[in-house]
Amino acid sequence: MSLEVSVKKKFKGFSLEVNFRTNGEYLGILGASGSGKSLTLKCIAGVETPDEGRIVLNNRVLYDSKKNINIIPQNRNIGYMFQNYALFPNMTAEENIGVGLKLPKKEKKIKTNELMKLFRIEDMGYKYPAQLSGGQQQRVALARIIAYEPDVLLLDEPFSALDSRLKSELHTDFLDLLKLYNGEVLIVTHSKDEVYRFSENLALIEKGTITGFGKTKEIFEKPRSLSEAKMIGCKNISQCSIKDNKIYCSDWGIVLEPKDIPENCSYIGIPSNSFEIANEAGINTIECKLINVVEEINEYTIAIENSNGNETKPIYFNINKEVWNNRKNKDKLYIKINDFYMLK
Amino acid sequence: MKRIISIILTICLLMVLAGCSNAETPPVTPEPDEQTEPETPVEPEEPEEEPAEEVTILLAAAASLKNCIDGELIPMFAEKYPNITVDATYDSSGKLQAQIEEGADVDVFISAAMKQMNALDEQGLIKEGTKVELLENKIVLILPKDSQAEIASFEDILKAETIAVGDPESVPAGQYAKESFENLGLWEDVLAKASLGTNVTEVLSWVAAGSADAGVVYATDAASNPDVKVVAEAPEGSVSKVIYPIGIIDATTKLEAAENFAEFLQSAEALSIFEKYGFSAN
C-alpha cells in the first residue's frame, strides 16, 4: 500500500512543489493556512490538476503529465473528507452515506445501516445535515467515505469545524472509527496536537514545499531543522555560530556546550520544558533577569533575559507554579538549560 | 432638528416636481415690437421706394403643418417680405383654439379641421371675410414601398392580410378610416384584420416595415415616409373632408403683414409646396 506524489502547480502567489511517498502508515501533513496542504490533497483527489508531475496510488497511475494520464476523480477510488464535510444538504444522513456505494437498493440499505450502527448514528439516518450536531456531521462524513472502501482516505482538516472543547473527546472517538478502515490515511492539518495523535509519519509544508519529513515522534522529540523546530512550536530559536566546540547563540547572548556538534548547525532551539532553576552559574546555565511572569491555568510562563547581554531576545519557559514560588534564590536567577536542539 | 430639515427638503422636492410637471410650452407671447404703430399707412408692395418697417407676426398652426411651413414656406416668404418676420407656434388645433380664446397674441391661425376655426368665428375672434378653406388633407391607402400586392383602391382592402389603421377611439386618422370603410360596408371585416395603432407614426412604421400589408393614414403622413407608397385616395363622398382653414385673428395689430402672409400662403407658389408635402389645394 503506497502513495507516491510528485507534483508541481503554480497557484495564487506561490508555487506548489511537493514530493513524497507513503509507506502504509498514516501520514500527517502539517502546515499553516495557505501553505498548500489542501491543494496537495485536491491534486491527489483529482479535483485540481497539477501543472506537471506524477501521482501513483497502490501501483496505479492516477496522474502522469508526461504520459498525458489524468484519471477523473470519479475513477480514482479515493475518499476525501472536506473541512466543512460537504454533506449534501438535500439528502438525509442515510442517503449521504450511501452516495458512493454502487450497490442495488437492498444491499445498499443493509450496508448503510451497518455503517450507521458502527458510527453510532443509527437513529439519525432520516435527519438532514442541518439537523445534526457538528460531531454527528463529522461521523456521517467519515462513514460516507469509508463506505465504499477506497484506496486511500484524504482528510482535510477534519477537526477545524468543531469547537475546541469537544476536540479532545472527538479525537479519540475519531481514531477508533478510523480503525474501521483498512487503508492509508493522509491527514492535513495546522494543529500540532492532531498530527501528533493521528499520524505515524509527518510531512511539514511551508509555502508550497515540504520542508521536513519523517516519523512524527522523532521530529517532535528531536527536530533537525529550523522549519521542523518552528513547526513543532518551539518558541526559543536563535541563530548561532560554532567556535571551539562551543555554540554561541547570538540572539540570546549565551554559550552552550553540547556533547557533540553536528555538521551544519546554524540554529539552536530550546523547548520550553527543558529549563531548570539552578543555584549558581555553570555549564549551560545562564544568569538572567526576569522580564515577565504570565500565569497560565496550571503553570507560569516565564520570560527571561541574559543579564550580561545587551539587546538580546527573551527566552520563554514553563514551570510548575509551586516550584517557581518556592525557589531558594530569589534575587539572582540562574537557569539551567538541560536540552536543546541543534538545527540545520 | 434632523426631522425638520428632512421635512423641509421633502416639501421642496415635491414643489420642484409639481413645478416641472406643470411646465408646458408657455402660452403664446410674441416679441414686443418696439416700432409698432397701429395705423401707419404703409404703401403697399413697394419695398424699393421706402424702407418698410420691421414687423413680426405670430402664426398658430396645426402640428401637421410644421415641417412644410417652417421648412420652406416661411423662408420663401421672408425673401419676398424681408421686413416681416413670422414667428410660428405649432400644436394640436384644440390647444391653439383655447390659447386664442384666452387672448394670446396670435395674428394668423391655421387649424387641422373646420371645428376649431368655426368655434373662434362664432365668438367673433376671426376677422370678417378672412376665413378661407386653405388645404385639404386626404385620407389615403398606403402599401409598403415594394409591395406587389394588387390592392389599388379602398374597396380592395380586404385583399390585404393585415391592415394597419389608427385606433378610431384615439387617433383622428383612424376615425376617418373607420368612417370611410363604414360607408363602403367593409369596416367590420377590416376591423377583424386590423392592427390598431395608438398614433399615426406607429401605423406608418408598420406599413413601412412590411409587417402590415396595407394601411390608412393622412396624405401628409404618407408623404413623410419614403418606405410607403400611396395607391388610392378615399373614395369621394365616403369620408368627410379634412379641411385646413386659415383665418386672421380679429384682434391683430399687424393686419397688413398678416394679410400679406395669408395671401402668400394662398398663392400658387405656396400651394405647390403644400402639395409636395401631401396636402391638396382646396
Place this chain on the structure above:
Amino acid sequence: MNWSPMVISLKTASVSIIITFFLGIFAAKLVVGMKSDKVRIVIDGVLTLPLVLPPTVLGFFILLILGVKRPLGKFLLEFFSVKIVFSWTATVIAAVVVSFPLMYRSARGAFEQVDKNLIMAGRTLGMSERMIFWRIIMPLALPGIASGGVLAFARGLGEFGATAMVAGNIANKTRTLPLAIYAEVAAGNMEGSYGYVAVVVLISFAVLSLMNYFTMKGSKYINKDELK
C-alpha cells in the same frame, strides 16, 4: 369586458415561459461551466443585454431578423408562406426575448451559489457529472430557478413595446392585455381598462407571492428550524 386580451396574454405568457425556462437554464449551465473568464464576460453581456435595452430597441432587432424585408423573413415567407411578424407567434418571440435575461440570471445565480465543495465531493464519491447536476446542483438551485421562472413569466406577461412593433395590435390575435389597456387609456376610456388592470394586478400579486414562497423554501435545508 372583452376577455380576448386576457386569453391571448395568458396563452402567450404560458408558451413563452416554457421556452424561456429551458433556454435560461441551459444558457446558465453553459456560462457557469465556461473555463475562460473573458469569454464568459462577453457571453454574459450579450445574454443580459435585452434586460437593459428599451423594448422598442428589442423590437427593432427582432424586426431586423424576422421582418419581411429581411433575408430570413423573406425566406420564410417565400418558401413556407410563413409570416412571423404580426402573428401570434411574434407575441411569444417578443415575450421570450424580454424575459430570457431574467431567467438566465436567476438560474446562473442559483447555480453559482451552490457550494463548490459539494460538487467536488460528488466527484470524489464517484458521481457522474450528470448525476451531480440532477441530484445535487438542481435540487439546491431549484428555489432560485423557480423564483426566476416566476419573474420571467411576469415580465413576459407585461411585455408591451416590442410586442406592438413585431406583433401589431390585432384583436383576437395579437392584442395582449398591456396593448388593450394602453388603447383604452389612449382613447380616454378609463372605465374600460379597470377590468384589465384588475386582472394584471391580481396576477402580479400572485406571482410575487409565489416568488417569496420559493425563496423561503430555498432556505429550508440551511435553516434547521424550517425542517422541523
